[in-house]
Amino acid sequence: xxxxxxxxxxxxxxxxxxxxxxxxxxxxxxxxxxxxxxxxxxxxxxxxxxxxxxxxxxxxxxxxxxxxxxxxxxxxxxxxxxxxxxxxxxxxxxxxxxxxxxxxxxxxxxxxxxxxxxxxxxxxxxxxxxxxxxxxxxxxxxxxxxxxxxxxxxxxxxxxxxxxxxxxxxxxxxxxxxxxxxxxxxxxxxxxxxxxxxxxxxxxxxxxxxxxxxxxxxxxxxxxxxxxxxxxxxxxxxxxxxxxxxxxxxxxxxxxxxxxxxxxxxxxxxxxxxxxxxxxxxxxxxxxxxxxxxxxxxxxxxxxxxxxxxxxxxxxxxx
Numbered sequence: 001x002x003x004x005x006x007x008x009x010x011x012x013x014x015x016x017x018x019x020x021x022x023x024x025x026x027x028x029x030x031x032x033x034x035x036x037x038x039x040x041x042x043x044x045x046x047x048x049x050x051x052x053x054x055x056x057x058x059x060x061x062x063x064x065x066x067x068x069x070x071x072x073x074x075x076x077x078x079x080x081x082x083x084x085x086x087x088x089x090x091x092x093x094x095x096x097x098x099x100x101x102x103x104x105x106x107x108x109x110x111x112x113x114x115x116x117x118x119x120x121x122x123x124x125x126x127x128x129x130x131x132x133x134x135x136x137x138x139x140x141x142x143x144x145x146x147x148x149x150x151x152x153x154x155x156x157x158x159x160x161x162x163x164x165x166x167x168x169x170x171x172x173x174x175x176x177x178x179x180x181x182x183x184x185x186x187x188x189x190x191x192x193x194x195x196x197x198x199x200x201x202x203x204x205x206x207x208x209x210x211x212x213x214x215x216x217x218x219x220x221x222x223x224x225x226x227x228x229x230x231x232x233x234x235x236x237x238x239x240x241x242x243x244x245x246x247x248x249x250x251x252x253x254x255x256x257x258x259x260x261x262x263x264x265x266x267x268x269x270x271x272x273x274x275x276x277x278x279x280x281x282x283x284x285x286x287x288x289x290x291x292x293x294x295x296x297x298x299x300x301x302x303x304x305x306x307x308x309x310x311x312x313x314x315x316x317x318x319x
Contacts, residue, residue, distance in 0.1 A: 011043030014210045015069065015076060016201065018050045019061035023068050025261040025316060026216065026246040026253070029280060033243050034214035035074045035295060036286070036302040046208050047079035050201075052194055057084055068263045072273045073295040081208065083200055090195040093203050093233055094188055097153060102232065103188065105140055105149035106132040125222075128152070128184030151189040155179035155228065165224035170241035171308055172217065177224035186225055198225045206235040217242040218253075241304070245313045246284075261316065285310050 013034045017027065038045050049065070051057050066080060097103050113126045133154065135143070143149065156163030158180040166176045177183070188199040205213065220242040230237050245253055248261070270276035274292035281298050282290030285306045 011038045011041045011212050012046065012209045013038035013043060013212045013214060014046040014048055014205070014208065015074070016048045016050050016204075016215075017065045018053075019056045019059070019065055020053075021061060022064055022262040022264055024263070025266065025280070028072065028263070028266075028276075029246055029284060030214065030216050030243055031069065031074055032072075032277065032280065032295070032298075033241075033286075033307060034212075036299050037212060037214055037241065037304070039296075039299040040302040043212070044078070045074075045076040046081070046210060047076040048081045048083065048204055048208065050083050050197075052083045052197075052200055054194070064263070071267070072277065078208065081204070083204065086200075086204065087195070089203050089207065090200050093199060094151065094195065097188065097232065098151070103151050103153050104133055104135070104185075105144065106152040106185075106187070107143045107147065107149050107191075108132060125183065125186075127182065128186065130185060133185060148191050148193070150187050150191040152185045153188050153229070154185050155183070163228075165227050167223065167227060167237075167240060169220065169223075170239065170304060171244075171311060172220060172242055175220070175223070177221070179224060179228060182221075183225060188229075198222065198229060202226050202229045202233065202235060205238060206230070206233075211236065211238045212241070213238045214241045214243065216245055218245060241307075243307055244284075244310050247313050247315045249315065249317055283316065284314055 015031050015034065017023065017031075023031075035045060037043075047066070047069070049062055051062065056062075069076070094103075108128075108131055112131070113128070132149075132152065140149075156179065158178060160180075163179040164176065165179060166174065168174050186198060187196045189195050204210075223240055223242075227237055229235075246261075247253060266276055270279065272292065274294055277295060277298060278287065278292040279290045281287035281293060286298060287293060287301060
């Protein structure tokens with residue numbers, strides 16, 4: 001299937017899990033909504049495994065992610081694609097930005113970034129204050145001999161309208177971010193050579209024909225950076241929808257690291273995908289009740305109005 005060819009004709013959504021652990025209920029919810037949105041519109045789904053970080057390239061998680069999506073009935077039409085196979089594509093995009101003079105090497109450590117006086121962006125990323133932006137060539141050479149730099153993309157000055165990014169989120173409505181004030185120059189490649197999330201997903205979504213991105217609202221604040229990259233690279237801008245987060249009973253965000261409500265426990269508790277999906281649809285308002293339903297049955301009743309009705313995070317009670 002040529003996904004890009006279908007891009008102009010129908011919705012193309014995607015699953016883009018990172019194999020850093022077993023899927024938890026929040027991952028399932030975001031994946032379900034992405035699937036329901038595309039399928040209810042007669043669209044397509046792409047599966048991409050986001051495994052650029054070497055720590056995610058070993059272990060059982062990739063196989064388990066694919067098996068769990070299959071068990072849930074969340075089918076896909078293209079893929080799976082693996083980011084670790086696509087390094088050359090990210091190299092090409094990064095090189096074009098470097099050659100246009102839009103980047104610079106950054107030697108700041110994580111501790112130095114968090115010690116900066118600038119406030120943190122809403123996604124927890126420190127707002128970069130430009131420490132390395134104007135280093136002389138001699139200083140860059142001296143520091144490069146001591147440690148490998150990261151690559152940071154310059155954003156327009158606060159007075160430049162190109163640095164003001166606006167978009168309409170399907171759930172949270174009109175969004176506006178001033179890049180210079182709200183995030184500062186941001187990374188496109190880490191000091192260990194791993195390409196940053198912002199760059200890789202922009203390249204992947206464009207080349208895979210993805211035109212609708214559905215994900216958790218914890219990534220809402222990063223969207224303007226991705227839109228800015230899309231504009232610099234001449235790539236199409238998808239539609240965005242950020243869904244509420246599901247919270248543990250004690251108010252914590254669900255986490256793969258803590259194994260909160262992960263697929264292993266959920267499959268033991270609910271036994272069938274219909275029971276799990278029906279319960280999840282009921283507590284999140286996708287369905288009017290928690291009766292067992294298949295993904296296909298939920299697609300027939302899906303409405304974005306039900307998602308917009310729960311813009312706040314949703315507490316989960318398994319009692």
